[in-house]
Amino acid sequence: AVIDSDVQPEQAKSYEVGAKYELNDRIKANFALYDIKKRNVLAKVTNSSTNEVELHTTGAVRSKGAELDLTGRVTDQLDATLNYAYTDAKVTEDETGLEGNRLNNVAKNTASLALAYNFGELYNGNLRFGISGNYVGKRAGDSENTFDLPDYALANAFVSYDTTIAKQAVTFQFNLNNILDKTYYTASVNNLAVSQGESRQALLRATFKFR
Numbered sequence: 657a658v659i660d661s662d663v664q665p666e667q668a669k670s671y672e673v674g675a676k677y678e679l680n681d682r683i684k685a686n687f688a689l690y691d692i693k694k695r696n697v698l699a700k701v702t703n704s705s706t707n708e709v710e711l712h713t714t715g716a717v718r719s720k721g722a723e724l725d726l727t728g729r730v731t732d733q734l735d736a737t738l739n740y741a742y743t744d745a746k747v748t749e750d751e752t753g754l755e756g757n758r759l760n761n762v763a764k765n766t767a768s769l770a771l772a773y774n775f776g777e778l779y780n781g782n783l784r785f786g787i788s789g790n791y792v793g794k795r796a797g798d799s800e801n802t803f804d805l806p807d808y809a810l811a812n813a814f815v816s817y818d819t820t821i822a823k824q825a826v827t828f829q830f831n832l833n834n835i836l837d838k839t840y841y842t843a844s845v846n847n848l849a850v851s852q853g854e855s856r857q858a859l860l861r862a863t864f865k866f867r
Contacts, residue, residue, distance in 0.1 A: 667694065669694075672688055673689050675687050681729075685725065685726050686723075686725040690720065690721060693716065693717075694717050697717050715750045716749035718745070720745075721744055724738075726739075733774045733775070737768075738767075738769050739767065740766070741765075741767070742765060743764060745759040757799065757801045761796070761797075761843045761844065762795055763807070764793050769790075770788035770789075772785070778817070781819030783815070784817075785814060792807060792808055792809075794806055797846070797850070802847070812831065812834065815829070815830045817829075826865070827862070828860070828861070829862075831859045832859075833858075834854060838853075
C-alpha cells in the first residue's frame with residue numbers, strides 16, 4: 657500500500673448507555689446503545705489508474721447501534737446464549753469522495769445462538785455437548801462500496817468430557833466447525849483481495865490440570 661500523505665493520529669469519542677435484567681437466576685439480559693465518532697481513520701482505496709492500494713485518512717466516521725445479550729438456563733441441564741448486534745457505520749466526512757459510504761467489512765446485522773446440554777455423570781466423568789450458529793450480514797467489500805461481501809451463516813458443534821487420569825483432572829473436547837462446509841468470505845480490501853473463511857474443521861483437544 658502507498659501512504660499518500662502524513663498520517664494523523666486517530667481520534668475517537670464514544671457514548672454508551674446500557675441496562676441489565678435478571679430473572680430468578682435463570683435468565684440474564686444485557687442491552688446497550690452506543691455511538692462512536694472517529695476522525696483520521698485509515699481507509700484503503702484502490703487507485704483506478706495504477707491499481708495500487710493507497711491509504712487515505714477519512715475526515716470522520718461514525719458507528720452507532722445496539723447490542724442485546726441473553727443468557728438463560730432453559731432447564732437444569734440445558735443452557736442457551738443469544739446475541740444480536742445492529743451496527744450502522746458510515747463515513748460522515750471525507751474529501752476523496754467516500755462521504756456517505758458504509759465502512760467496509762462492517763455488517764449491519766450479526767447474531768449468534770448457542771445451546772449446551774450437561775448430560776451429567778458418565779462412567780468416571782461428566783459429559784457435555786452442544787451446538788451453535790452464527791450469522792453475519794452482508795458488508796461493503798471496499799471503501800468505495802463498489803461491491804458487497806455476501807451474508808453467511810455457520811453451524812458448529814462440540815462434545816466435551818471431564819474426567820480424571822492418575823488423579824489429574826483431564827478434559828477432552830471435540831469440536832466440529834462449519835458443519836455444512838459453507839463457502840464464505842470474512843473480509844476484503846477490494847475485489848482482488850478477499851479473505852475466505854475456513855472450511856469444515858474437526859479438532860480434538862486434551863487439557864490436563866496439574867495440581
